[in-house]
Amino acid sequence: MGKEIILCVDDEAMVVDALRLELMQGLSSDCIIETAQSGDEALEIVRDSLSQGDEIALVISDQRMPGMTGEILLQRLNLIVPKALKILLTGYTDIEAVQFAINHAGLYRYIQKPWNREDLLLTVRGALDKYRTQNQLEESTRKIIKMNEELEKTVEKRTRQLSEAIKELEAFSYTVSHDLKSPVRTIDTYAKFILEDYEDSLNADVVNMLRNIRVVCGGIFDMIDKLLQYAVTTKAEPEFSLVSMEDLFKQTFSEIIMSEKGRDVEFVLDSPLCEVKGDPILLKQVVYNLLANAVKFTRNREKARIHIKCTSVPEGICFTVEDNGVGFNMEYAHKIFGLFQRMHSRDKFEGSGIGLATVKRIIEKHGGTVSITSQEGQGTQVSFILPHHP
Ligand SMILES: Nc1ncnc2c1ncn2[C@@H]1O[C@H](COP(=O)(O)OP(=O)(O)OP(=O)(O)O)[C@@H](O)[C@H]1O
Numbered sequence: 342m343g344k345e346i347i348l349c350v351d352d353e354a355m356v357v358d359a360l361r362l363e364l365m366q367g368l369s370s371d372c373i374i375e376t377a378q379s380g381d382e383a384l385e386i387v388r389d390s391l392s393q394g395d396e397i398a399l400v401i402s403d404q405r406m407p408g409m410t411g412e413i414l415l416q417r418l419n420l421i422v423p424k425a426l427k428i429l430l431t432g433y434t435d436i437e438a439v440q441f442a443i444n445h446a447g448l449y450r451y452i453q454k455p456w457n458r459e460d461l462l463l464t465v466r467g468a469l470d471k472y473r474t475q476n477q478l479e480e481s482t483r484k485i486i487k488m489n490e491e492l493e494k495t496v497e498k499r500t501r502q503l504s505e506a507i508k509e510l511e512a513f514s515y516t517v518s519h520d521l522k523s524p525v526r527t528i529d530t531y532a533k534f535i536l537e538d539y540e541d542s543l544n545a546d547v548v549n550m551l552r553n554i555r556v557v558c559g560g561i562f563d564m565i566d567k568l569l570q571y572a573v574t575t576k577a578e579p580e581f582s583l584v585s586m587e588d589l590f591k592q593t594f595s596e597i598i599m600s601e602k603g604r605d606v607e608f609v610l611d612s613p614l615c616e617v618k619g620d621p622i623l624l625k626q627v628v629y630n631l632l633a634n635a636v637k638f639t640r641n642r643e644k645a646r647i648h649i650k651c652t653s654v655p656e657g658i659c660f661t662v663e664d665n666g667v668g669f670n671m672e673y674a675h676k677i678f679g680l681f682q683r684m685h686s687r688d689k690f691e692g693s694g695i696g697l698a699t700v701k702r703i704i705e706k707h708g709g710t711v712s713i714t715s716q717e718g719q720g721t722q723v724s725f726i727l728p729h730h731p
């Protein structure tokens with residue numbers, strides 16, 4: 342970095358020397374003090390200094406000089422070194438010159454001649470402080486802008502990487518689901534044919550094993566279908582229309598309960614439930630997954646109760662599915678909306694841990710949020726909020 346220069350200009354050699362001496366004695370800073378006896382000489386010094394990489398921090402100029410006056414010099418310097426602070430040394434009657442310098446040279450201060458030493462030093466120190474603070478501020482701003490640019494580039498890069506990874510993952514899960522289905526179907530079909538054609542001639546253990554193979558294949562089909570559904574909902578962009586949540590909950594519940602023979606499930610719905618703007622097919626999936634869970638995890642209750650609530654909250658409309666089922670320990674539930682996360686073993690409650698992940702994806706696509714609270718042995722509440730749409 343170059344040197345900081347204070348330039349003193351006065352046509353009288355004695356005055357300019359006295360000024361220089363005052364500054365040298367009074368300032369502890371390591372500025373270089375240059376002097377000139379005319380506007381032209383001052384301009385030349387400034388050009389030379391700049392070409393050597395030095396900076397002009399402050400110019401103190403006499404106002405009354407033959408040839409170029411102080412205010413004109415400062416005006417011209419303002420074009421060459423706009424950041425330098427400018428002080429005019431004036432007589433009592435030079436108010437117009439001061440006004441001109443304020444308007445055209447961004448004058449920092451004027452000091453009347455003969456100057457008071459303390460006043461002069463105080464003003465010069467103030468000017469140097471201001472100059473340095475300005476410089477630091479500019480430097481910090483430059484750094485912040487640079488950091489910001491780098492940050493934006495990093496964010497852009499990461500976002501690109503992330504969306505590529507998501508696309509790959511989607512393609513992967515879709516392919517896996519499809520490519521897995523056909524070999525499993527072949528196994529299931531062989532087991533089915535063997536049972537149909539040779540059951541009578543096989544011993545009971547083999548028949549049992551074949552039946553088990555079919556049960557396991559059924560489980561894999563179910564999981565693949567759900568994974569496919571998850572992949573599809575991940576890709577789907579919601580198509581918004583008005584959806585009656587009351588109808589959706591009621592219809593879906595009767596579909597689910599139809600296959601639950603012998604169960605006593607009380608279904609309570611806080612009528613009338615709000616209508617919302619959403620994608621009817623995707624919201625049906627949400628309601629289905631939540632009600633299916635509520636029905637499944639109340640299986641051990643003699644009298645199951647499922648309660649649908651709807652409240653208005655600042656973020657939108659909140660729907661809650663509450664059940665009095667087995668519940669679970671919330672301590673281990675932090676990832677429950679992630680894929681394949683389950684709180685119960687498969688031999689007690691079947692399932693693949695895809696339902697809630699799908700719910701979360703769909704609700705987020707609607708701009709909403711989901712949450713769950715549960716108490717072991719008491720029941721579970723799952724809520725989703727759909728934002729208001731105009
Ligand atoms: N209403 C509920 N009561 C108790 N536990 C629940 C309830 N809903 C979800 N859970 C817990 O969260 C886990 C994840 O739920 P999710 O619906 O994603 O999977 P799943 O029901 O096991 O399988 P899937 O829905 O894919 O058939 C469940 O396995 C269960 O442990």
Ligand SMILES: [Mg+2]
Pocket residue numbers: 630633634692695696697
């Ligand atoms: Mg489920």
